[in-house]
Ligand SMILES: Nc1nc2c(c(=O)[nH]1)N[C@H]1C(S)=C(S)[C@@H](COP(=O)(O)O)O[C@H]1N2
C-alpha cells in the first residue's frame with residue numbers, strides 16, 4: 001500500500017497560496033454577531049472560499065459570517081474551515097487517493113479507489129449540520145484556551161456519499177469491533193505533535209446515517225472541507241467528521257490517542273446528552289458526542305434600527321443532536337413571556353430548522369429579543385453558561401437588541 005506521503009504533496013508551510021494570503025480588510029458592521037459580541041474579527045480568504053472570519057491562518061481556522069445562516073443550506077464557498085494541524089495537502093488528486101479499510105476487527109482488509117467508493121456502493125444523501133464542538137467558545141466566561149470561535153463554526157449541508165456501514169460490511173466487520181478509528185491525509189508539521197486521529201463507537205459507525213461523503217450541496221467537497229471524501233456523523237459534533245479520510249480501522253478495544261483523551265472531553269453528567277461513548281468514558285469525563293439543543297438569531301442584525309409601530313421579522317435557525325426541533329419561542333420581555341415562532345420546512349432530523357417571528361415594537365426605544373428552542377425529547381437551552389474547561393456545548397439563549405425610533 002502506498003503511504004499517504006507518496007500520493008499527496010504536502011507543502012512545507014502547510015498552506016500554499018499563490019502570492020500569499022489575501023487580506024480583505026476588516027469586517028464591517030454587516031458581520032456583527034447577533035449577540036452584540038465585539039467579535040467583528042478580520043476577514044481572510046482561502047483559495048476557493050469567500051472571505052470568512054479568520055481565527056488563525058496556520059492551521060487555517062475560518063468561521064462563517066452569521067449573515068450566511070439566513071439560508072437553509074450554507075454555501076460551500078462560505079462554509080467554515082477548521083484544522084488542527086498545519087500539514088495539509090495543497091491539493092489531492094482523487095485518482096491517486098486511496099481509502100484503506102483495515103484493523104483487527106475486519107475479516108478482509110480493503111483498499112478503495114475513488115471510483116470504488118463512488119460506484120460500488122449505494123449512494124445516499126443526508127442533510128446534516130456540521131458544528132465544531134468549540135463553536136461559541138469565545139464567549140466562555142471565564143475565557144478558556146482554544147480557537148476563540150464566535151457563532152460561525154457551524155454550517156448546514158446536504159452530504160452525499162455512501163454508508164460507512166456498507167464499507168465496513170464489505171470488509172467483513174467482526175462482532176468484536178468496539179471502535180472505528182478514522183485517519184485523514186493532513187498531518188503534523190512537527191513530529192512531536194500527535195496526528196489528528198479520531199474514533200467513533202462501532203454502533204455509531206453502523207448507523208445508516210453515518211457516511212463517507214464525497215459531495216456537499218450537490219458539488220464535490222471543497223478542498224478545505226475534506227476533498228475527496230470525509231466522514232459525516234450526523235448529530236455528533238464535527239470533531240469526528242474526518243476530512244480527507246484515508247484510513248478506517250476497526251478495533252476491538254478503545255482507541256488511545258491524544259485527540260480522544262485528553263482532547264474533546266466533557267465533564268460527566270453536566271449536559272443533557274443521551275448518546276454515550278461508553279468505551280471511552282472515565283470516572284470524570286466522556287468524549288463529546290451529540291450536539292445539545294440550540295438556536296441562533298440570524299436576522300435582523302443586532303443594533304438594527306426599526307420604526308416603532310412597524311412589523312419586524314426576527315429569524316434564525318434551531319438544531320439539536322437529531323431528535324428534532326419541537327418549538328422555538330421568542331421573548332420580547334427578557335424571558336417573562338414567550339411566543340411561539342413559526343417553523344420553516346423540516347429538512348430532516350439532522351438538519352437545522354429555520355424559524356421566524358413577526359412582531360411590532362409599539363413604542364420607541366430599545367427592544368430585546370430572546371429566542372430559545374425546545375426539542376422533541378423536551379430539552380431546551382440554558383440562560384447561564386454551563387462552564388467546562390474546553391468551552392463546549394454553549395447553548396445559552398441568544399439575544400439581540402433592536403432600536404425602534
Ligand atoms: N482531517 C481532518 N479532519 C477534521 C479535522 C482536522 O483537523 N483534520 N478537524 C475536525 C473538526 S474539530 C471539525 S470542527 C471539522 C470541521 O469541518 P470543516 O472544516 O469542513 O468545517 O472537521 C473535523 N475533521
Ligand SMILES: [Mo]
Pocket residue numbers: 082131132133134238239
Ligand atoms: Mo471542531
